[in-house]
Amino acid sequence: MQKTKQAFYNKYLNFVYNGVLKKAPVQVTLFITSRCNIRCKMCFYWEPVENKSTHEISLNEIEKISKSLPNFFWLLIGGGEIFVRKDLPEIIKTFYKNNNIKHVSIPTNATYEDKIISSLEDILSSCPDLFLNLNLSLNGLGKDHDDLCQSDGVFEKFLSTYKKVCNLKKKYKNLGLGLNVTHSKFSENKLNNIVDYAVNNLTGIDNISIGLARGRPKDSSAINVNIDKYKETVQTIERYVVQGKIRTFKTFFGKIAFIKDMIMRRVIANTVKSGFQIPCLAGKISLVIDEKTNVYPCEMLSSVGNLRELNYDMKKILNGQILKEAVTKIKNNNCYCTHECSYSTNILFNIPLMLTIIKIYLIFVIKNLFNFEAIFKNFEDLKYFKSKQNKQFYGQKGNLYSGRTFGVLKKSEKSHDPTVPF
Ligand code: SF4
Numbered sequence: 001m002q003k004t005k006q007a008f009y010n011k012y013l014n015f016v017y018n019g020v021l022k023k024a025p026v027q028v029t030l031f032i033t034s035r036c037n038i039r040c041k042m043c044f045y046w047e048p049v050e051n052k053s054t055h056e057i058s059l060n061e062i063e064k065i066s067k068s069l070p071n072f073f074w075l076l077i078g079g080g081e082i083f084v085r086k087d088l089p090e091i092i093k094t095f096y097k098n099n100n101i102k103h104v105s106i107p108t109n110a111t112y113e114d115k116i117i118s119s120l121e122d123i124l125s126s127c128p129d130l131f132l133n134l135n136l137s138l139n140g141l142g143k144d145h146d147d148l149c150q151s152d153g154v155f156e157k158f159l160s161t162y163k164k165v166c167n168l169k170k171k172y173k174n175l176g177l178g179l180n181v182t183h184s185k186f187s188e189n190k191l192n193n194i195v196d197y198a199v200n201n202l203t204g205i206d207n208i209s210i211g212l213a214r215g216r217p218k219d220s221s222a223i224n225v226n227i228d229k230y231k232e233t234v235q236t237i238e239r240y241v242v243q244g245k246i247r248t249f250k251t252f253f254g255k256i257a258f259i260k261d262m263i264m265r266r267v268i269a270n271t272v273k274s275g276f277q278i279p280c281l282a283g284k285i286s287l288v289i290d291e292k293t294n295v296y297p298c299e300m301l302s303s304v305g306n307l308r309e310l311n312y313d314m315k316k317i318l319n320g321q322i323l324k325e326a327v328t329k330i331k332n333n334n335c336y337c338t339h340e341c342s343y344s345t346n347i348l349f350n351i352p353l354m355l356t357i358i359k360i361y362l363i364f365v366i367k368n369l370f371n372f373e374a375i376f377k378n379f380e381d382l383k384y385f386k387s388k389q390n391k392q393f394y395g396q397k398g399n400l401y402s403g404r405t406f407g408v409l410k411k412s413e414k415s416h417d418p419t420v421p422f
């Protein structure tokens with residue numbers, strides 16, 4: 001027991017140590033495919049999905065890349081629909097073996113039910129020290145979901161997958177189950193219904209995450225959202241979590257992750273309203289690799305190199321001038337956007353915000369003594385340290401933006417303002 005406890009703390013201490021010192025990435029996002037069996041209206045990755053990459057990163061290439069990367073804590077898998085790849089378990093096992101990863105997040109449209117279950121069984125039984133968080137997409141209820149996915153029967157498959165994953169959770173304690181709800185123009189009037197439905201009917205889920213539609217979706221109106229509805233839904237989720245109706249809040253680290261999310265939603269909402277809030281650490285502690293082996297500081301900015309051209313040696317990129325320049329520009333120009341993945345690490349490894357997390361944790365402990373129903377009554381009551389502003393630009397519009405990172409922009413498109421929710 002003592003040994004397990006020790007290993008548990010060691011893994012988080014190592015994560016914090018690397019993140020605070022900012023010497024190596026703690027989070028790597030790997031897009032393993034651009035293939036997908038459905039066509040969601042608000043998909044930010046629709047161009048690669050439509051164009052289907054002809055030379056998708058292979059397991060052999062992943063093995064070489066992984067060997068050239070230092071150890072890191074958190075692997076995020078991106079796509080496309082992840083489970084179109086039969087070798088997904090081998091991919092995860094490769095990083096587990098070579099990079100000692102401790103946490104993997106896998107999003108899915110939940111349509112490949114049997115493949116999902118067999119892949120999860122394989123990964124979880126082979127990687128006992130790994131926490132796997134599976135996030136099922138849910139953007140509407142019943143026909144609304146199918147309409148947004150532009151495909152019949154997706155909601156039914158979602159329910160079936162959900163039930164099967166819940167059964168698997170009884171066997172594997174290192175399996176987490178979340179819901180990813182995208183806030184787009186199309187779904188924003190029904191977000192609270194989705195959350196209420198999930199709380200009342202999907203009691204096996206651990207977390208509900210709301211993400212703003214972003215990038216340049218096929219139907220560009222998707223990103224014209226009402227940010228007040230975002231705030232409202234965020235508060236609904238937070239109330240449910242604090243009341244114990246969503247499990248996320250039940251452990252110490254669950255509380256820390258949830259408080260980080262609370263801060264992140266405020267940072268994002270305030271970014272939409274008034275621009276730059278906190279420094280971005282993309283390229284320093286987080287990196288993105290796409291299915292064509294291009295490497296990026298984040299999903300919005302230009303590539304800093306292609307691993308096929310560099311003999312799959314990530315060290316050449318990590319120690320190279322191009323990444324260093326990109327990181328300097330991000331810092332000096334106060335780059336900002338609303339992308340949740342980068343902001344998770346930006347908040348966790350921002351020293352003043354670490355203090356905010358501790359402060360909110362203490363407020364929670366005190367309020368808990370009095371059976372409170374929410375940590376903060378109003379969205380704006382959560383205050384955080386906002387960095388000073390010098391220059392600023394939006395990541396998709398600024399100096400670093402020399403073409404779309406994922407998928408190539410036509411020349412005529414480049415001259416247009418990117419479609420951003422501001
Ligand atoms: S959002 Fe995901 S599931 Fe939907 S089309 Fe895009 S890649 Fe496929």
Ligand code: SF4
Pocket residue numbers: 280281282297298299300301330335336337338339342394395396
């Ligand atoms: S666009 Fe800028 S702020 Fe957004 S993740 Fe990339 S570097 Fe960070």
